[in-house]
Amino acid sequence: MKKILAIALVALIALSSAFAGGNSESAGGDGIYSGVELNMWSMWNAAEPQGQILQKAADAFEEETGCRVNIEFRGRDISTIINTALQGEEAIDIFEEDYTRIGQQYAPYCYDLTEMAAAAGYENNSYALFNNMSKEWAGFLCSITEQPNMGGIFYDKAKFEAAGITETPTTWAEFLDVCQKLVDAGFQPLALDSTYADFNFGYHLDRYIGEATTRELSLNGGWSENPGVIAAANDIIDFVNSGYLASGAPDEYPASQNKIGFENVAMVVCADYVTAEVNNNTGAGIDWGVFNYPTVPVEEGGNGSTASYAGTNSLAISSYCENPQAAFDFIMTLVTGEIDQERADLVPQIPADPNNTCTSLDGAVETLSASDSSLTWTMGLNANGDLRTMIKDVVIQLFEGRFATGEEFAAALDALY
Numbered sequence: 001m002k003k004i005l006a007i008a009l010v011a012l013i014a015l016s017s018a019f020a021g022g023n024s025e026s027a028g029g030d031g032i033y034s035g036v037e038l039n040m041w042s043m044w045n046a047a048e049p050q051g052q053i054l055q056k057a058a059d060a061f062e063e064e065t066g067c068r069v070n071i072e073f074r075g076r077d078i079s080t081i082i083n084t085a086l087q088g089e090e091a092i093d094i095f096e097e098d099y100t101r102i103g104q105q106y107a108p109y110c111y112d113l114t115e116m117a118a119a120a121g122y123e124n125n126s127y128a129l130f131n132n133m134s135k136e137w138a139g140f141l142c143s144i145t146e147q148p149n150m151g152g153i154f155y156d157k158a159k160f161e162a163a164g165i166t167e168t169p170t171t172w173a174e175f176l177d178v179c180q181k182l183v184d185a186g187f188q189p190l191a192l193d194s195t196y197a198d199f200n201f202g203y204h205l206d207r208y209i210g211e212a213t214t215r216e217l218s219l220n221g222g223w224s225e226n227p228g229v230i231a232a233a234n235d236i237i238d239f240v241n242s243g244y245l246a247s248g249a250p251d252e253y254p255a256s257q258n259k260i261g262f263e264n265v266a267m268v269v270c271a272d273y274v275t276a277e278v279n280n281n282t283g284a285g286i287d288w289g290v291f292n293y294p295t296v297p298v299e300e301g302g303n304g305s306t307a308s309y310a311g312t313n314s315l316a317i318s319s320y321c322e323n324p325q326a327a328f329d330f331i332m333t334l335v336t337g338e339i340d341q342e343r344a345d346l347v348p349q350i351p352a353d354p355n356n357t358c359t360s361l362d363g364a365v366e367t368l369s370a371s372d373s374s375l376t377w378t379m380g381l382n383a384n385g386d387l388r389t390m391i392k393d394v395v396i397q398l399f400e401g402r403f404a405t406g407e408e409f410a411a412a413l414d415a416l417y
Helices: 002-020 049-065 078-087 099-109 114-119 128-138 157-162 172-184 194-220 227-241 255-262 273-282 324-335 337-346 364-370 388-399 406-414
Strands: 037-042 068-073 094-098 144-156 188-191 265-271 288-291 308-317
Touching (some): 078 094, 099 308, 172 188, 194 388, 255 273, 288 364, 324 337, 388 406
Parallel strands (some): 188 265
């Protein structure tokens, strides 16, 4: 590992000279950052795999550069204390947190990473959708992706192979063809627990009207006046009538998703944690694949959206950090190369660097790389806190087959206002 890090740091040394100038980052000695100390607040505990890998990376970075990284393992409670700590300029150079909170809440206390990332060619070692969202929220690149998670359609690769399905679908029409092939081969296409009904339909609504419009309708009503809502609902009605939902769906969580392990169900729309849940609940040891929720092309009445639900735990540098280049260089060793691959294998998780391999979930890297924007959970359907539960109940009824037309479904939603 030392050899690999040494090779990587040749580029970092050259990069550092462009940014460090005469400050303490060019401290001399045996390493380019000899005498520099960085303080990092981690969201993990030292005994967890993530914490162990962090410490291993810090030790290697110190040996190669002379920079000591002191890691404080704060655990999940970091989200309750980091904002106040940054405001008070506590001794924090690097911290881990959810990238949404970093971009929307902590950005004023974060260092602008745009120039350093550009100089390092970071765009070639990262996912555009996370970078784009960070810049949209903060006005600059305020965080570096460390531990991505994603939504999509997760499937049992063995069942796809048994049905003769060799390519994953990208459009709704192709997805329906896949469902029919599964039925013909004796499989039930899609699991659905009522817990995730709004997430499932939110994805489909996005393919017609987008998240912003869905959020507006959730807040103010007017569902019946939007043709995209009716078209999306009609798609689901046809889907249910075609027999593509698993028996009993929408079911009580986690009964339906567990049927992928216990029975002959092939797919589920969810986030990537569903793979571990099903495997742990059923002991099935499923070899999982994933693909992005299919698009509805413009020529077929949709909006062509390929956006994906995604999130990530990310790394940020405090705005008052005295050695930002050293901090950035350490972060790069965490999210690229050998350390990133080791974490992806051990945790397991999706790698932060799309050039690495996701050994636990086939198609995860490709799905994230293909998306240029990120959707929030339920894609705006739950924006109305007062009506959230009732809207979800109507969506569950849609999957239960209680509406004959999309117009009936839209009218039921409008009746809530």
